[in-house]
Amino acid sequence: MNTGNIMPQTIAAQDGLATVTGYILPEGWADDYSVSSVLIADNSEQEFIVGNLGDYPELVRLCRCKVAATGYIYSRQGKTYFDLATYVVVEGDTAKEQRHDA
Numbered sequence: 001m002n003t004g005n006i007m008p009q010t011i012a013a014q015d016g017l018a019t020v021t022g023y024i025l026p027e028g029w030a031d032d033y034s035v036s037s038v039l040i041a042d043n044s045e046q047e048f049i050v051g052n053l054g055d056y057p058e059l060v061r062l063c064r065c066k067v068a069a070t071g072y073i074y075s076r077q078g079k080t081y082f083d084l085a086t087y088v089v090v091e092g093d094t095a096k097e098q099r100h101d102a
Contacts, residue, residue, distance in 0.1 A: 049080065050083075
């Protein structure tokens, strides 16, 4: 796993898993202008593209919510990706503040 130069305050790593805290933002759009991919941007604006959005499609509805997500970080073609294992909404729509496990 290549984590590049990830800032220590951004992640806490344990057993190959990393925890990233940041805001979910749109990363890509489909032909009909719907969000097709998302990323997590931390407070230093480092971006982690969610690589397994198909497993967590509800993340599209959580855009602009702050989450604490645990998963695996890797690089591909010059971009940093994050495959989620779990996440918790920590700021945003209070009705959405709940834990989500795979």
